Amino acid sequence: MSEKKSFYITTPIYYPSAKLHIGHAYCTTIADAIARFKRLAGYDVFFLTGSDEHGQKIQRTAEKQNVTPIEYVDKIVAGFQELWQRLNISNDDFIRTSEERHQKVVQEFFRRIRDKGDIYKGEYTGLYCTHCESYWTELQLDENKCCPDCHRAIEKVSEEAYFFKMSKYGDKILKYIEENPKFIVPTSRRNEMIKFIKQGLEDLCVSRTSFDWGIPVPEDEKHVIYVWFDAVINYITPLFNDPERFKKFWPADIHLVGKEIVRFHSIIWPCMLMALDLPLPKQIYGHGWLIVEGDKMSKSKGNVVDPMHLIDEFGADAIRYFLLREITLGQDGGFSRDALINRINADLANDLGNLLHRSLNMIKKFQGGIVLKSVGENEIDKSFKNDAMNTVFEYKNLMENVQLSDAIKKVWTFISRANKYIDETMPWKLAKDESQKQILSNTLYNLAESLRIISILISPLMPKTGQKIFEQLNLENFEKSRLEDVLTFGKLPSDYKVNKAEQLFPRIEVEKQ
RNA sequence: CGCGGGGUGGAGCAGUCGGUAGCUCGUCGGGCUCAUAACCCGAAGGUCGCAAGUUCAAGUCUUGCCUCCGCAACCA
Numbered sequence: 001m002s003e004k005k006s007f008y009i010t011t012p013i014y015y016p017s018a019k020l021h022i023g024h025a026y027c028t029t030i031a032d033a034i035a036r037f038k039r040l041a042g043y044d045v046f047f048l049t050g051s052d053e054h055g056q057k058i059q060r061t062a063e064k065q066n067v068t069p070i071e072y073v074d075k076i077v078a079g080f081q082e083l084w085q086r087l088n089i090s091n092d093d094f095i096r097t098s099e100e101r102h103q104k105v106v107q108e109f110f111r112r113i114r115d116k117g118d119i120y121k122g123e124y125t126g127l128y129c130t131h132c133e134s135y136w137t138e139l140q141l142d143e144n145k146c147c148p149d150c151h152r153a154i155e156k157v158s159e160e161a162y163f164f165k166m167s168k169y170g171d172k173i174l175k176y177i178e179e180n181p182k183f184i185v186p187t188s189r190r191n192e193m194i195k196f197i198k199q200g201l202e203d204l205c206v207s208r209t210s211f212d213w214g215i216p217v218p219e220d221e222k223h224v225i226y227v228w229f230d231a232v233i234n235y236i237t238p239l240f241n242d243p244e245r246f247k248k249f250w251p252a253d254i255h256l257v258g259k260e261i262v263r264f265h266s267i268i269w270p271c272m273l274m275a276l277d278l279p280l281p282k283q284i285y286g287h288g289w290l291i292v293e294g295d296k297m298s299k300s301k302g303n304v305v306d307p308m309h310l311i312d313e314f315g316a317d318a319i320r321y322f323l324l325r326e327i328t329l330g331q332d333g334g335f336s337r338d339a340l341i342n343r344i345n346a347d348l349a350n351d352l353g354n355l356l357h358r359s360l361n362m363i364k365k366f367q368g369g370i371v372l373k374s375v376g377e378n379e380i381d382k383s384f385k386n387d388a389m390n391t392v393f394e395y396k397n398l399m400e401n402v403q404l405s406d407a408i409k410k411v412w413t414f415i416s417r418a419n420k421y422i423d424e425t426m427p428w429k430l431a432k433d434e435s436q437k438q439i440l441s442n443t444l445y446n447l448a449e450s451l452r453i454i455s456i457l458i459s460p461l462m463p464k465t466g467q468k469i470f471e472q473l474n475l476e477n478f479e480k481s482r483l484e485d486v487l488t489f490g491k492l493p494s495d496y497k498v499n500k501a502e503q504l505f506p507r508i509e510v511e512k513q
Numbered sequence: 514c515g516c517g518g519g520g521u522g523g524a525g526c527a528g529u530c531g532g533u534a535g536c537u538c539g540u541c542g543g544g545c546u547c548a549u550a551a552c553c554c555g556a557a558g559g560u561c562g563c564a565a566g567u568u569c570a571a572g573u574c575u576u577g578c579c580u581c582c583g584c585a586a587c588c589a
Contacts, residue, residue: 012589023589055587192517192584199515202586227587258589259518268586288518289589291582326526332518332583334525342525342538350551358548365547406527409536416553423553428546507549 007043008249009035012257013050013095013234016076017057020083022335023258023290025307026323030287030404031256032089033324036460037399039090041483046249048238049084050095051077052231054224059213069213070098083308087316088463095234097215102237106230107218109276110206118168118275124161124205127154162207162217164229169271170201176270182283186330189262189286197267204229204268232269235281251279254402262286285402288332305335317462318344318505324461325408341508348465351415352454353504356469358422359447360501366431371448372441373494381442384421385489387414388450392486395457404461411457418450448473449492456481465504474499 011031014024028049035047053073062072077096084091095102113119174197177183177190184190207223208214214224235255239246257265266284273280292305310319322340325347327333363369377385391414398407421443430440451469459466459481470478474497485491 014589015587017588021589025589027589052587057587188518195516196586204586231587260584260588263584263586287589289583328527336525339525339538345549346538349549354549354551356548358552360548362547409527412537419552420554422547423545426545426547431547501548503549505549507551 004042004044006046006248007035007038008046008252009038009048009254009256010235010252011049012261013052013097013231014080015052015055015057016073016080017061019076020080020307022292022305022307022310022323025083025087025319026290026327027256027258027287028084028089029087029320029323030329031254032087032091033320033404033460034254034256034402036090036463040456040460040481041396041400044248045092046239046245047091048093048095048235049089049091050093050234051080051097052234053077053096053098054214054230055227056208056211056213059211062213073098086308086311087320090463093238095237097230097234099237101241102234103215105237105240106215106225106233108240109233109272110225110229111218113164113272113275114162116275118165119162119206120165122161122163122203123158124163124208125156125158128157159209160223161205161209161226162220162223163203164206164272164275166201166204166268166271169274170197172274173197173267173270176280177266183280184262184266185283185285188330189259189266193263193266196263201267201271228264228268229272232264232272235269236278252281254283254285255281256285256287259286259288285330287329288327290327290335291332292335310340314340314344314508315464315505317465318348321348321408321462324404325412326405328405329402341510344505345507347412348505349503349507351412351419352465355415355419356451356472356504357501359418359444359451360472360498362427362431363444363448363498364501366427366440367444369497371445371492371494371496371498374442374445374490375438377442378439380421380424381446384417384446384450387417388453388489389487391417392453392457396483399460408458408461411454414450415454418447418454421450422447445492445494448498449489452492453486453489456483456486468502468504472499472502 009031011028014020031047031049035045038045051073053069058073059069062069065072073096081094084094097106110119174194177194177197181187181190184193206226206229207217208226209223212224214226215230217223217225235252236246236250239249255265255269262284265281270280290305307319318340322343326335326339326343363371391410394410395407398404398410425439425443427440427443430436430443452473452475455466455469455473455478459478466481467478470476473492475492
C-alpha cells in the first residue's frame with residue numbers, strides 16, 4: 001500500500017490570560033477548514049492547536065486570584081477546549097506548554113543550541129518598572145517616559161540572561177525568504193519581514209530570572225526559558241518523541257498565525273530551526289484581523305466579541321460560514337452582528353436552506369418522496385450538470401490554493417445556479433403532464449444529486465450542515481465522504497426514499513428600525 | 514526622513530500579467546407559485562481619495578499630496 005500524502009497545519013497556541021474572543025475563533029476556524037479539506041482530498045492530516053501557558057503575566061494573574069499558575073491556566077484552558085469542541089474544531093492534538101512532553105523537548109532544544117555555542121550567557125539591560133515587575137521598551141513608555149501600565153518611574157536594570165545568537169542567522173534566513181516566495185504569505189507581510197531583517201537582527205534574550213512560571217534552563221535552574229523560545233517549539237513537540245510521525249509530518253505545511261506574530265514565526269522560529277539543523281516550515285500564513293465597528297478588538301475598547309455567545313445564538317456552522325466567506329484571508333475584515341445575520345438569511349436560509357427544502361418538497365409532492373432514476377438528458381440538464389462539475393473543479397483548485405473565501409463563493413454561485421435550474425425546468429408544470437414524467441424524474445434526480453455534491457463541498461466549512469443535508473437526503477457515511485465522490489455527476493443512488501424536508505437555517509427576523 | 518496597509522456605485526467588499534469597472538446586500542420594475550414573504554429575470558446608480566507623469570491604453574505602474582488605520586522585538 002502506498003503511503004498517503006501528509007499535511008500538517010497549526011494555529012498559534014493561545015495565551016490564557018483571558019477568555020478567547022472571536023478573533024481566535026477566526027484563526028482556528030480557518031485552520032480547521034483547511035485541515036478538513038485536506039482530509040477530504042485524501043491527505044493524512046495532522047492539525048495542532050493549543051495553549052501557551054507560561055510567563056510572568058500568567059503568574060501574576062494567578063497570584064491575584066490566589067491560585068497557583070497551573071490551577072489558573074487549567075481553568076482557562078478548559079474553556080478553550082470547550083470552545084473548540086462547540087465550534088467543531090477537528091484538531092488531532094492539543095498542546096499545552098505546561099505539559100511535561102513539551103518541557104522535555106524545549107530543554108532538549110535549549111541544550112543542543114547551547115552546546116553548539118549559539119546560546120550564551122550575557123546580561124539583559126532593560127527599562128524596568130519595579131512596581132509592575134515588568135520590562136518595557138523605549139517605545140512602549142507613556143508620554144512622560146514612565147511605565148505604560150502604572151505610570152510610575154522606570155529604571156534601567158540589568159539581569160543575567162541567556163541569549164540566542166539570532167544575529168548569526170540573519171543572512172541565512174534572508175536568503176531563504178528571498179529564494180522561497182511562498183514561505184511568507186501574503187506578500188505584504190513578506191516584504192515587511194525582508195525589510196525588518198535588513199535592519200539587522202539582534203540576539204534574542206531567551207531566559208529570565210525575575211519570575212519562575214516557566215521551563216527551567218537546564219543546568220541553571222534559576223533561569224526560566226522565555227516566551228517565544230518556549231512557545232514556538234510547541235509545533236514540534238507532538239512529533240518529536242515519535243520518529244515515524246516526525247518523519248511524516250515535519251516540516252509543517254502551514255503555520256497559520258495572526259499578522260502581528262508573523263515575525264516570530266518567519267524569523268525567530270526559522271533561525272532556531274537552523275541552529276538545530278532541522279528543516280524549516282513550508283509556509284507561514286499571516287491572516288488579518290477582525291475589525292469590530294471600525295475598531296480593532298480590544299478589552300480596553302470594550303468591543304470584544306465572545307464566540308460562545310454567538311454559537312449559542314446562531315450555531316457553530318453559521319459563524320464558521322461567516323468567518324470563512326466574508327473575510328478575504330490575509331486581510332482585515334469587518335465583523336458585525338448585522339453582517340452576520342445578513343449572511344445567514346441571504347446565503348444560508350434563502351439560498352441553500354430553501355434550495356434543499358423546495359427540492360425535497362417537490363420530490364415528496366410529485367414522486368411520493370422517491371428519487372427516481374434519471375434516463376437521458378436535455379440541453380438544460382446538460383448545462384446544469386456541466387456547471388456542477390466545473391464548480392467542483394474550481395472549488396478544488398481554490399481550496400488547494402488556500403483561497404477559502406473564493407472557493408466558497410463558487411459553491412454559492414452553483415447554489416444559485418441550482419435555484420435557477422428549478423425555474424428553468426419548472427417541475428410543477430412537468431408534474432401536471434404525464435408525458436413529461438421522465439423529464440421530471442431527471443430534474444428531481446439532478447437536484448438531489450447537486451445537493452449531495454454541495455453537502456460534500458461545504459463539509460470543510462460547515463461539517464454539521466453537510467451532515468444534515470446528507471441525512472435529509474437519506475444518505476449514509478457522510479464522514480467517510482471524499483472529494484472523489486463528487487468528481488462525477490450521478491453517483492447518487494436512485495429509486496430510494498428521501499427524508500422529510502426540515503429547515504436547515506431558519507430566517508432570523510430583525511425588527512426594522 | 515522608522516515600517517506597513519487601506520481610501521472603488523447608498524452600505525460592505527473583489528479586482529492576478531496595465532486592455533470595455535465586477536460581486537453581495539439594499540432600491541426600483543417584472544416573472545413564478547415547488548419553497549423558509551423565499552426563488553428567477555431586468556434596471557437605475559461609480560470623474561476607482563487628490564494632482565501630475567509614463568503609455569496607443571492606468572483602479573492597476575512612477576512621483577508628490579490629503580486622509581484613515583495598524584506595527585514598532587510578550588495583544589488572534
